[in-house]
Amino acid sequence: MVAIGIGNIDILSYDGTEWIERTLSNALYVPKFVDDGIVIGNNEESIDSVISHLQKKFEVKAMKLGCFLGMEIKKFGDGSIFVHQSAYARKVLQMQCNTLPSPRLMKSHLPAYLLPKEIWTVRTKLIHISRDVKDVAVSFYHYACNRYPFYKVSAHDLFHSFYNDYIVFGPYHQHVQSYRQLHHLDHLLLMTYEELSENTLACAKRVSEFLGCTLHIQFCRKGKVGGYRDELSEEDVKNFDEWTRRNKKELAME
Incomplete structure (x- = not known):
């Protein structure tokens, strides 16, 4: 990621799974988990540039973001997003309800x-x-x-x-x-x-x-x-x- 210009300004890394670049007018976040990742930013050109560079070096498939690591993501017309874990929460509750005796405390x-x-x-x-x-x-x-x-x-x-x-x-x-x-x-x-x-x-x-x-x-x-x-x-x-x-x-x- 550093080789293609991400993180030259302000980098935060955690076991090689997240890169962040910030300027006064631009913010770009590239978190990844195993072989999945997200490119998030406030500038479409920056996002397209990162994806383009990645596709040149790796076999990357770009898809519309709807769900990532149990998080469901909805994007609205004004550019804002809503992140929730409703499906994940239901799954966890069902698992707990099937294993814990009643009455249960969650x-x-x-x-x-x-x-x-x-x-x-x-x-x-x-x-x-x-x-x-x-x-x-x-x-x-x-x-x-x-x-x-x-x-x-x-x-x-x-x-x-x-x-x-x-x-x-x-x-x-x-x-x-x-x-x-x-x-x-x-x-x-x-x-x-x-x-x-x-x-x-x-x-x-x-x-x-x-x-x-x-x-x-x-x-x-x-x-x-x-x-x-x-x-x-x-x-x-x-x-x-x-x-x-x-x-x-x-x-x-x-």
Whole structure:
């Protein structure tokens, strides 16, 4: 990839599976897995050039992107894309349901509109926990850095990507609202991380009554509420708050 000009400006490599090139006006990403890969960019000429160079050196078949490593990708007319794992999530849930005894406990980062439709007909009990988005961003940054040592990005750059909806598991506010608008459902319990931290026992009792079972409480991680104040700059806090106000207004969130 370096031989054809990818990565001359800013390169990030992970076991030889990903190349990134960035300029002020151009961004090009070429992740690959075994013998499959994607060429992603904001410039059609750059994308065509990479594919052309690869086809000259290797036996490469260029196809329309629809699914990659379990991720389904939809492209809209305005150039934006929507990435989800609905089919993969259904497959995993089916596998777990076939091997785990009932009652089963599963966790997911999916918004309500990407959950298997059977959840709404069978009326599986759901507990959704939301958290101050600024604390979420800080937690996500540390998780990414600890989980993926090759993840080389500054905290500020990640926060910028977060409140511009450029990260996975987003957009954040649309995710939260997808559950909040279903608050009337009796098989859905809405909670916040803040209330869990402030009054853990009372929340545990709510969960116990909701599930109709006895819970054994186990604590882990400090999960400090408002910990973002120690790590976010004033500019980032301001941008997060403005982003939140804008989204709450557009989504009619309380």
